[in-house]
Each structure stands twice: as C-alpha cells, then as structure tokens.
Amino acid sequence: MSVLFVAIPAALAVALSGVIAFLWAARTGQLDDLETPALRMLHDESSPPPPKRESAPAATGS
C-alpha cells in the first residue's frame, strides 16, 4: 500500500495539469463561445479548393 504515497501525488499532478490547461483555455477566450462549436461539428471537411486562376497562394482556414 505504500505505492499510494507515490501514485496519488502523481495522479494529483496530472489533475493539476488538466486544471492549468482549463485555466489557459478560459483566459485566452476559447470558452467564450460555447454555441458555435456545436454547429461547426456538423461541417464536413471540404475538398481542397481548385487552384486559383491568379498565382496568389490560397490561404485556407481550417
């Protein structure tokens, strides 16, 4: 059972990193809009656009 003295602090460290990730996401505004991601989920990845007639490189968003 002494393994618990190692295992639990390790688990807590993982939990802590999760919390930090959450805090970072909240602070950078990623969680401000909780409705649009639900709609984006329904979108399919479109096929890459045809090569443009001008030689400007296509700037694709995701």
Add this chain to the structure above:
Amino acid sequence: MATAESSRSSAAARTSAPPPPPLGVRRSSPRCEHCDQAIPIERCDAVAEQQFCCDGCRIVYAMLKQHALAGYYDHAVGAKRPALATGRDYAEFDDPSFLSLYASKRGDEQTIELLLEGVHCAACVWLVEKLPELVPGVTECRLDYARRLAHVSFRDGGDQPTRNADGRAAAPAPGAAMTHPSAIAQTLDRLGYPPHPHRDGERARLQRREERDLLTRLGVAGASAGNSMLFALALYSGGFADMEAGQMRYFRALSTIAALPAVFWSAQVFYRGALGAVRARRPHMDLPLSIGILLGVTWGLANLLRGVGEVYFDSLSTLVFVLLSARFLQVRQQAHAERAAGSALALAPRTARQLDSADTARLVPAESVQRGARVEVLAGDVFPVDGVVESGDSRVDTSWLTGESAASHARAGSAVFAGTTNLMGRLVVAAEQSGAETRAARLWRDMERASARRAPIASVADRASAYFLIGIVLLAGVAFFAWLHAGVGVAVQVAIALLVVTCPCGLALATPLTVSAALGQAARAGWLIKGGAALEALARPALIVFDKTGTLTFGQLSLMRWFGDASLGPQIKALEAASSHPIARALVLALADVKPALATDVVQRLGRGIEGRIDGHAVCVGAVLSVQQPLPAWAETALAELASEGLTPVLVSVDGLVRTVLGLGDPIRPEAAVLLAQLRERGHRLALLSGDRASVVDHVVCELTRASGRESLFATAEGDVGPEGKLAFIEAARTRGNVFMVGDGVNDAAALAAASVGIAVHGGAEASLEAAHVFATRPGVKPLLELVDGARRALHVIYLNLGFSLVYNVVAASLCLAGAVTPLWAAIIMPLSSLTVVSHSYHRRMFGKRS
C-alpha cells in the same frame, strides 16, 4: 426537381421554340437555385439552365461554384433564404479612423469584428468561415453564431486599394496576399451577410470578464470537488472494512487538500456577496451559505488536526461546485436575454459625411466625428450626430425622438439630433455630440436601465428572502445551543446542516431565473420583451388598445373590389408598372400574372393619377378628379359602395370615359376576429384607436364583430385619432387599470411609452421599438394572444417554484433540527433542490413552440 424541369424546358426551347404560355395560365413556378423560392413567370429566363429569383441569389450561387463551395447547399437543408446583399462598396471601412476605432493589431495582422445580418443557420457559419478561401489576405474568420459576430483576421494592405470603374476594390496583385477591410466587407455583403462594424461596449467587456471569471472558478471547483470526493470515497469504503490509522489520516488530509481550491478560491464569489450584504446591511442568500461553509471548514480542519470526528470537505467542495454552476447558468442566461433585446441595429447611422477644409465630403465612422467638425446631411439621410445647423434649409422628422408628428423646420442655428431624418434639403451641421453621447444613445441607455428594473414580484421575493435569511441564521444559533448537550461536535453538525440545507432558492434564485428564462424563450419565439416588469404586467387582464394597421389588418394596400370592364388588366399594369406609389404597387401585385400592354407617353400627375397612350387610346388610371364628370350611374353606385366600405377608389378611363372602378383597401386578417374573441374570453377588454378615417374604422369594427360571433367586441372604437389623442386616451385609461397598447406607426411612440405595456409590431419604424416595452417580430393578433398566454404561464411557473421552495424548506429545516441530517446530506439535498427549481424554470416551455 427544379433543375430537371428547367432543363427539360430549356432543351425544348433549343430544339423548337415553343409558344409562350397563354396569359394568366399558371404552371408550377420554377424555384430559385439558391434560395428555393418560387419565381414569378416574368422573371424567368426561358433558355437559362438555372433560374434565380434575384441578382443577389445569382451572384452568391456563382461565387460558391467558382470557389467549389457548393457544399453550402448540403448544409443548408431546409433553411434556405434569399441573399440579402445590399451592393454597397463599404469605402468608409478603409478610412484610417475606421481601423483605429474598430481594429486591433497583432504583429502584421489586423483583427476586426463585424456584426452580420442574415446569419440564420449552421450553413451560414460554414460559409462565413470559408472567407479565407474567398478573399486572399484573410488569414482567419470565425463566426460567433449566437452574437452574429465575425472575427476576421487579415493582413492589411496599407494604402487605399485601387478601384475599378464600378467602385469595387480591384483584386490585389498576384502574390500579395493582402487585403483591405472594404474588400472583406464587400465579399461578405455579396454572400448575403451585410456587415456592420462592431466594438464591444464597456458593459459587454465587463460582462464577458465576469462570465470568464465565473467559468474559471467553476471549473476549478469542479476539479477540486471531484478529487476530494474520490478520496472521501476511499474513507467511506474504508469505514466498513478495516483501515490503518495512518492511511485514514493520509486520505483525510488528501480530501482536505483537494478541496482547498474550491473552498478558499472558488467560493470567494459567495464570500464577497456575504461581505457586501453585511456592509450594506441587507441580507443576501450568500450570507448563511458563507457562514455554513466557513463553519464547516474551521471545524473540519480542527478535526483533521485532532484526528477524530468528521471532515466535511467533500460535501463543502461539492456544494460550492453545484452552486457555482447554477449561478453561471443564471448569468449567461441573463446575458443572452439582454443581447436578444438589444440586437436591433443602431438608431443612428454608422457613417457620416464629414466635410474637410475644401468642403469635399468624406465618409467616416459616425463615432469618430469630433465636436466642431462639419458634417453634410443630404435630403433623405438620417442625422449621424447631434449638432447645430450651420447652413441650409430643410424640414426634419423628429417624431420618434420627440413624439411630434409634424416635421420641424431646420435652419441655421437649429439644433438637430442623431437618428432623426432630414426630409427636404441638404444641411451642413456643426457636430456637438457623437457616438455614445448623443441624445439617442442616452435614450437607449435609459431604456436599458429601465428594463433592468425588476418585476414587482421579484422585489417582493427579494424582501421575503431577506427575512427568511435572517430567520435561518438565528435558527441555526438556537439549534446550536439546543444541541450543545450532546457535545460540541453534534451541535456544530446540526448548525452547519441547517445553514446549508435551507435555501431561499424559490425566492431569491428562481424568480429572477424564471424571468430571464421567460425573456430568453420569448426572444427566440419572436418577442423582444424589455424587462421583467413588462412580463409581469402582461400576465394580468387589461384594456388592449389596437392601432388598426398591421395588427388587425395586413398593413398593405391591396386590390379588393373590381367593378366594370374586366379586360383592362394589361393596360392598368402598363401604366402602373414604373411607379412606386403604394397604389401602383398594390395594383401591380394584384396583376402579377398579367402581361402588360405597351404604353407610350406615360405621365404621372400628382394627386390625379397616371396617364398614357396605349394602342392609340388615351388611358388614365387615377382619382375621381381625373375623369370626365358626370359619371355613369353604375360608376356612382360603385363609388358609393366603396365609400361605405371605406375603400379608396381608383378609376380607369379610356379616352375620358370611365370603364373600370377599382377599390383598394387594407384587408382585415382573416383570423383576427376569432383571436380577438379569445382575448375577450381571457378577461381583456378591447379598444381600437386609429388615425384612419372614421368610416374605415367603423367598417373594420363591424366586420370583426360580425365574424367573431359575439355581441360586441370593442369597448371603444374611434377613427381620426392623432398621436396626441391616443396619448390622452392611454393616460386616462391607465388611471383606471392596466393598459396594453399595440401599434406600429411612428406616431404611436408616445402612446406606447405611456401604456403599462407598449407592444410595437414589426413593420413599424425603429421609433416604436425604442419607446415600447415589447417588440413583436411577427405581425398579427395570434402572436399577441401567444404573448399574453406565455406571460401568464411564466407567472404560474414562478408561483410553483415559490410553493415548492416553501415546502422543501419547512421539511428540510425540521429534519435538521431533529438531528436527522448530516452536513453531507445537506450538501447533496440543497443543490438538488436548487437545481430542481432552476431546471424547472429553464426547461418549462413558457413561450411558443417553434412554428
């Protein structure tokens, strides 16, 4: 389906030109490729493969095909709407002051926020976020669907873009990958989403920060509670089996440490509330909660150090987590409801024509106009700023702001206000106030503040909950001393349990929650209600005053009667086709299937009608004055009949002789009578006050009363009532009870503000929206009935919540006093009761199913 049909017909057209379909014969109309609406026959191109209802749809379709974005149509199933493009060139977006006001810079990228019109479904999100593919130079585009805000990041091209002959920004040089705000705006506009610049007001920024803060604390509390409970589980299961003392201490310590973030950081929300309550000497729900939590923390820590007794940290952290989630939901819901109510686009225009020293006009954002700057306002424009007229002579329509229906004279020295309309001639104005300082903006803020006033029932609930809370704290003290004989530990437990389990959720939490849930539902169903006070007033029976147009009738002039020669359709259409007079529009609409004849020498005479030559005859469509007198007997009879029905007569004469008499009027909505009868049954009284002629009003009242099957429908019905008359009537009626006013004219603004609840109906000017308490986006009587029913349901929900809360508190407090509830159970039960009340408020359908 549409494609198959049109390709069949176009194939036929190519092989052997078929004769055009006979006049007036309907065949199933082809549908627009883009928005799926039926297209009238004249707009169809006989040889085209695909048909479009308007240029906007054609352009969007072409754009989508060009960029291989036809996937839009897969996403847009069932939600297609015509493209809203305005065709503006958005030149003012390139002005340097625009970027300084609206854009934020990061590295070599600028980001602007644009409020988009026309966003209505998931496909719109898909399409808008493809902007980087459509406009080279845009690096990212994300659409916030709920707020209709597009965040566009782009590389700024710097100088003004070169412009083509038609004023559009020329495509950037190959390889440049830079763009200008105007190009972005034009593309969005062409796609059907006219953009408006957006900047978060101070209030919105603060709200966002508060939400983020709450979310952060909530998340941390959740992690904390989960971990703490996990360790506590070990303790519970270890209580049945045997556990070493050392391990017990270890897990108790772990449970405590895991809970600390929740209890000391996340719970600050409650501690701050409690401190505020103490300082203001007003009881607040956070007070007993904070006392209970802190008591539990202290006692738990003491027990941890002593090694005996209960450690309550799992319960406490769970309690904090659940309560914070309820609070977070409440804050967000309130923000949503407020946004829905305030989403009407600006009263004053976004741009101003500023004159520089050489007197050339430049389009600039209205907010950037400084005091003393000179601004040009052309005839028909809306004033962008408050100011004093420098030169020019005109008349100004200030009705929505001041309530005056007569236009006021504006000349050098006159004060003018943003949002009012310049009617007649060009004016140069020296600006005084702009942006948020204008009288219009201040009025808007006052309305917002007024709408934040709580509903009366919420105020009563607040007071009741204050007494409740004081009582609970005292009761907890009494319970502590009463149980002291069984030991300090037990006494503390009872006190904590009591403080935690009792909750005025039905009072302090559920009522404002229900109000904001109701407002949110109402907004989604098509009514923008400003504030809980209006909601509550709507639930009570009242005198409902109608303005005729738009609610009881369709608000549109239509062709209703036709006497005489029935073959003159093509001639009428030929003359009326080019005019934009309401009568002309009504006639053209009625004759939609008729092919117009060929007319020459068409002349429109003010007050008399339109005349022209067709097939060698002089044809005239116009007022009674335009025709040779005396009229034949049948025409006189027809005119008399029209007058008795309150319809407007239009005479068609060929070579001076009357051949046809038309009657135009505003048709009554067919369902109005039955719905009005239902309103009567619910206990409301009805009145009709209209600016229309008394004969028209009488006719409408007769028709409606007859169709409703009742003895009488309206308590009062008057015609020829001006805005002052309506205001006087409403004010007098208010002294005798509740008054609702339903209207959509600009004239009704003052009366709407004076009523207990002013309901503005769609189709009216923005004026009504600002003065009224409710804005109905769907016209007619049915929405009104639903509105009133919904308000009643909301009030019932509030009463139900109050009842539940009462029963719960009595039962729970009794059990606690009897010592039957441990703090753990209290921490579970109390949030459960809160959540019950909260979910009841949110999920209860108060306003409308989606029709």
